[in-house]
Amino acid sequence: MNKVLEVPAEEPSRGSITCVGLGMTLGSHLTPIARSYIEQADVVFAGVSNAIVEQWLQRMHKDVRSLQSNYGEGKPRSKTYLEWVDLMMTEVRTGRRVCGVFYGHPGVFAWSPHKVIEVARSEGYDAQMEPGISAEDCLYADLGIDPGSHGCQHFEVNQLVFFKRRLDPTAYLVLWQVAMIANESISKADASAPYRQLLVDRLSRDYPLDHEIIVYRAATLPIEEPRIRKATLRDIATIAMTAEETVVVPPAQAPQRDEEFIRRMEAIRSMHEKPVSA
Numbered sequence: 001m002n003k004v005l006e007v008p009a010e011e012p013s014r015g016s017i018t019c020v021g022l023g024m025t026l027g028s029h030l031t032p033i034a035r036s037y038i039e040q041a042d043v044v045f046a047g048v049s050n051a052i053v054e055q056w057l058q059r060m061h062k063d064v065r066s067l068q069s070n071y072g073e074g075k076p077r078s079k080t081y082l083e084w085v086d087l088m089m090t091e092v093r094t095g096r097r098v099c100g101v102f103y104g105h106p107g108v109f110a111w112s113p114h115k116v117i118e119v120a121r122s123e124g125y126d127a128q129m130e131p132g133i134s135a136e137d138c139l140y141a142d143l144g145i146d147p148g149s150h151g152c153q154h155f156e157v158n159q160l161v162f163f164k165r166r167l168d169p170t171a172y173l174v175l176w177q178v179a180m181i182a183n184e185s186i187s188k189a190d191a192s193a194p195y196r197q198l199l200v201d202r203l204s205r206d207y208p209l210d211h212e213i214i215v216y217r218a219a220t221l222p223i224e225e226p227r228i229r230k231a232t233l234r235d236i237a238t239i240a241m242t243a244e245e246t247v248v249v250p251p252a253q254a255p256q257r258d259e260e261f262i263r264r265m266e267a268i269r270s271m272h273e274k275p276v277s278a
């Protein structure tokens with residue numbers, strides 16, 4: 001008797017979201033897996049800061065939607081970022097494979113990629129993040145800093161002025177979004193100069209005002225060089241700074257030995273090294 005072959009009904013496509021990073025330098029930092037998520041998506045959302053990058057993405061996918069138009073002068077960035085999540089989730093909910101593309105690492109100082117993944121998972125959709133090369137990775141390479149040598153603390157700049165945070169002046173300090181201090185919108189970064197004096201006042205509790213700092217910009221085009229400007233801590237208030245720069249404060253003091261823990265460590269070591277008696 002002939003067996004009737006049952007063709008399984010095609011599974012309805014499940015929506016999904018993957019957030020990937022482009023890295024900092026156009027073209028050269030994109031990982032193979034990020035490229036493949038972009039190419040295989042049904043729709044790509046671009047949270048990148050520059051039209052050249054968007055055009056480059058359009059060569060990889062025919063449906064690239066810019067998220068830039070959601071920014072607005074005077075409009076809180078938090079509102080814009082929530083809109084990004086809604087735009088991406090709307091497509092996920094219709095069963096499409098969505099790829100959110102962000103510059104650098106999609107999860108480093110970036111709210112929407114984390115949020116959209118959280119929302120998608122809470123609604124039962126597949127959601128994941130692929131790491132990318134961030135400004136942090138570039139600065140270790142360009143400034144010759146190994147975070148393991150002294151330790152390294154990272155702060156979004158508003159965290160330092162709005163909250164009582166503890167700084168360790170024996171480690172590196174990396175300050176993100178300095179030009180955007182106290183700026184909830186996308187207005188001119190230079191308007192931040194008076195607010196930056198507050199940051200200097202805060203930092204001066206832990207560092208001398210003439211301590212050398214670095215204002216760093218990673219190359220975003222392969223033809224560019226990284227920009228590395230040295231200044232003093234007090235200059236942070238007045239030096240011209242763009243939204244694409246990160247401030248690095250090197251250690252100002254040597255760490256103090258903790259004699260109590262050194263003694264306890266030696267006591268443990270000497271116990272372990274005792275010869276076992278027969």
Ligand SMILES: C[S@@+](CC[C@H](N)C(=O)[O-])C[C@H]1O[C@@H](n2cnc3c(N)ncnc32)[C@H](O)[C@@H]1O
Binds near residue numbers: 104108134175176180
């Ligand atoms: C919203 S965060 C995005 C960071 C990004 N996701 C990453 O992985 O580096 C923006 C901040 O990143 C830093 N940044 C952006 N572009 C940079 C560049 N070309 N060089 C150095 N820092 C940069 C600045 O501190 C800026 O205020």
